[in-house]
Amino acid sequence: MAIIEVADLGKRYGPKVAVDEVSFTVEEGEIFGILGPNGAGKTTTVECVEGMRVPDRGTIRVDGLDPRRDRAELRQRMGVQLQESQLPERIKVREALDLYSSFYPNPADWRELMARLGLEGQRDAEFGKLSGGQKQRLSVALALVGRPRIAVLDELTTGLDPQARRDTWDLIEGIRDSGVTVLLVTHFMEEAERLCDRLAVIDAGRVVAIDTPAGLVSRVDSEQRVRFRPSRPVDEALFRELDEVTDVRLHGGQFVITGRGNLLHAVTSVLARNQVVASELRIDQASLDDAFVSLTTKK
Numbered sequence: 001m002a003i004i005e006v007a008d009l010g011k012r013y014g015p016k017v018a019v020d021e022v023s024f025t026v027e028e029g030e031i032f033g034i035l036g037p038n039g040a041g042k043t044t045t046v047e048c049v050e051g052m053r054v055p056d057r058g059t060i061r062v063d064g065l066d067p068r069r070d071r072a073e074l075r076q077r078m079g080v081q082l083q084e085s086q087l088p089e090r091i092k093v094r095e096a097l098d099l100y101s102s103f104y105p106n107p108a109d110w111r112e113l114m115a116r117l118g119l120e121g122q123r124d125a126e127f128g129k130l131s132g133g134q135k136q137r138l139s140v141a142l143a144l145v146g147r148p149r150i151a152v153l154d155e156l157t158t159g160l161d162p163q164a165r166r167d168t169w170d171l172i173e174g175i176r177d178s179g180v181t182v183l184l185v186t187h188f189m190e191e192a193e194r195l196c197d198r199l200a201v202i203d204a205g206r207v208v209a210i211d212t213p214a215g216l217v218s219r220v221d222s223e224q225r226v227r228f229r230p231s232r233p234v235d236e237a238l239f240r241e242l243d244e245v246t247d248v249r250l251h252g253g254q255f256v257i258t259g260r261g262n263l264l265h266a267v268t269s270v271l272a273r274n275q276v277v278a279s280e281l282r283i284d285q286a287s288l289d290d291a292f293v294s295l296t297t298k299k
């Protein structure tokens with residue numbers, strides 16, 4: 001069932017069209033990503049969904065509510081990640097959680113949330129003295145303290161080191177697994193690929209594709225490369241005659257075979273038929289990066 005429905009959303013800032021005819025639906029319980037280059041209209045879109053901006057055109061329903069008209073009610077059902085600047089430097093972690101939980105009639109136990117987010121050791125630390133990763137985790141905890149049905153996370157892992165980023169991803173998966181729907185704005189491909197069940201790619205204010213990460217990658221018909229070392233010499237012609245193959249090279253006992261379509265299957269079938277074992281097998285395939293570039297490159 002769709003929990004967020006956005007239809008034909010339009011928003012201008014003066015003469016600048018920020019968002020134009022944007023439509024998408026988010027199913028209950030999924031992590032839905034909004035991916036796009038800088039200035040594509042991602043933040044404007046999610047701020048309209050949150051009820052923080054007034055669209056010029058279109059309709060938005062979130063859990064059956066109109067974000068503008070039913071803003072107070074929506075706030076009880078939707079947790080929005082705070083921007084860093086929205087908390088005072090001197091507030092302590094436990095004070096911030098206690099304060100935010102007082103905004104809700106039936107809040108989560110913030111002590112439990114603090115433990116789940118690995119912030120117990122920072123309980124009495126001031127916000128201004130937390131590391132980037134700890135601040136991020138606190139902002140996620142504050143978004144969840146009201147037991148929302150939907151969490152909106154914007155640029156969740158910007159500025160985090162690779163380990164902190166991975167820890168945050170595990171956390172978000174845990175949140176989804178607990179039944180919360182997540183709307184995630186990101187421009188990190190790795191994050192989108194790892195976390196999102198589906199993605200809307202936005203470019204210059206318009207949705208250019210909505211699909212699963214794998215579905216987006218499969219739209220790119222780019223070249224693939226299979227590399228391996230055969231267990232015994234093989235005639236290059238066996239590969240050259242395959243329809244999928246465009247090029248075959250042999251360097252110092254290593255084959256590099258380039259082609260399209262189901263190249264790996266075609267190559268490994270030849271190897272199997274000839275009882276050759278491939279070692280050091282590597283495949284270079286299209287990634288979400290390639291899909292993103294091909295979908296958003298200015299025509």
Ligand SMILES: Nc1ncnc2c1ncn2[C@@H]1O[C@H](COP(=O)(O)OP(=O)(O)OP(=O)(O)O)[C@@H](O)[C@H]1O
Nearest residue numbers: 013016017018036037038039040041042043044045
């Ligand atoms: N308050 C505003 N006044 C005027 N123009 C704005 C305003 N907010 C955004 N814009 C413009 O609207 C366009 C979309 O901005 P938006 O912040 O929604 O994009 P974004 O995809 O979130 O970008 P980023 O990844 O850089 O945060 C941009 O060209 C931006 O400069």
